[in-house]
Amino acid sequence: MVVVTREFTEITVVGEDDTGLIAEVTSLLFERSINIEDLDQAVREGVFRMTMHVDTSDMVCTEGKLREDLNDLGEDLGVDVKVRFPADRETQQIAVLVTKESHCLEAIFEAWASGDLDADVNVVIGNHPDLEPLAEKYDVPFHNIGDENGNPDEEQLLELLAEYDADLIVLARYMRILSPSVVFRYESQIINVHPSLLPAFPGAEAYLQALEEGVRIAGVTAHYVTTDLDQGPIITQRAFNVPQDSDTEPEDLRKIGQPLEAEALLEAIDLHLRDEVAVHRGRTKLRNPEESSAQLGAPKELNDLVPDRPIDGLGEFVAEHEETEADD
Incomplete structure (x- = not known):
């Protein structure tokens, strides 16, 4: 499990399920030197949802250009794409x-x-x-x-x-x-x-x-x-x-x-x-x-009100009986 922090940019893609959606988005990010740190996707009742947390610290474009490119890709694919950079939060x-x-x-x-x-x-x-x-x-x-x-x-x-x-x-x-x-x-x-x-x-x-x-x-x-x-x-x-x-x-x-x-x-x-x-x-x-x-x-x-005994196998009689058997 990747620990997602607010230093990562969050990209959310939602729309009608179709083949190739993940590949299209991830390819765009790869071409701009953006590293995907975490990706979660699911389909429910024909609705596709993908959330990615990506590292944009070394990307080879501006934040504005990335938003524009993802929005254009979303229109081409018929999905909604939302981008949230760390500073946006x-x-x-x-x-x-x-x-x-x-x-x-x-x-x-x-x-x-x-x-x-x-x-x-x-x-x-x-x-x-x-x-x-x-x-x-x-x-x-x-x-x-x-x-x-x-x-x-x-x-x-x-x-x-x-x-x-x-x-x-x-x-x-x-x-x-x-x-x-x-x-x-x-x-x-x-x-x-x-x-x-x-x-x-x-x-x-x-x-x-x-x-x-x-x-x-x-x-x-x-x-x-x-x-x-x-x-x-x-x-x-x-x-x-x-x-x-x-x-x-x-x-x-x-x-x-x-x-x-x-x-x-x-x-x-x-x-x-x-x-x-x-x-x-x-x-x-x-x-x-x-x-x-x-x-x-x-x-x-509340912890102070919870009794700490008896617990199965730890009662005094059971413990003494087990010690006696061990001595024999």
């Missing part, structure tokens, strides 16, 4: 997708306004108009891409994400499933928050599912988005005790969980922006755990 841009629930968007705005968010929130995109006043309060453009039933226009969504040059897309309780065309374009750049301890209770009505299954501990999860619903690499989680009252309703869990949803989402955003997490084989891990103060799971204080 000095100030990262966040696009937030919302529906009607305000708590996560409000937490993001508060963190941004206080300087705790190392990026700019430069657009809010909704499939309903309900949260436009909150965006206006923070002087952030709001675009409603939903029809009267909330069905989003994904072509418009892609146009807006490109227009605002989004580095990170945050689903702040965005209640729609993104198509592979969107997910593939922004691989490992979309973070969602879900109201359960995934992989338990994916999909809709997670709090209701938790109550129906009688769990004693519920929670929330922030994760990277993949084309598999609520199955992307987990970044952060928070847990809470389910009230034991017989008349507990999903709304009761929602009131407990929503502040934790915002907290888990903000921590996941922060870890991503500071490049502290990496995805490997479908799981996230800290890039430099020895140097990081981040805690991806429960608070470290």
Whole structure:
């Protein structure tokens, strides 16, 4: 596995699957003395996606010329090509997708306004108009891409994400499933928050599912988005005790969980922006755990509450019995 750093240029190619796409792009890079450090490609539902991290330090053309050549090649091949050089990421841009629930968007705005968010929130995109006043309060453009039933226009969504040059897309309780065309374009750049301890209770009505299954501990999860619903690499989680009252309703869990949803989402955003997490084989891990103060799971204080014995095969009687047999 190549450890991808922000010193590499990122090239993303997305479009209808066809033969020869990889060869065409890699040949262009080879001709310009650009070394490919990492390449990942996949096809889902006829959509081709390739992400490359390349070393452009010795390339024999300017950045502008490389952009132009790749754009021309993309037009010839019928694919979209996006190039992002290291300097392009000095100030990262966040696009937030919302529906009607305000708590996560409000937490993001508060963190941004206080300087705790190392990026700019430069657009809010909704499939309903309900949260436009909150965006206006923070002087952030709001675009409603939903029809009267909330069905989003994904072509418009892609146009807006490109227009605002989004580095990170945050689903702040965005209640729609993104198509592979969107997910593939922004691989490992979309973070969602879900109201359960995934992989338990994916999909809709997670709090209701938790109550129906009688769990004693519920929670929330922030994760990277993949084309598999609520199955992307987990970044952060928070847990809470389910009230034991017989008349507990999903709304009761929602009131407990929503502040934790915002907290888990903000921590996941922060870890991503500071490049502290990496995805490997479908799981996230800290890039430099020895140097990081981040805690991806429960608070470290929980470790002190976990008993250290008994452990299978290590009980006192078993150990003494094994010593006796060895002496015999």
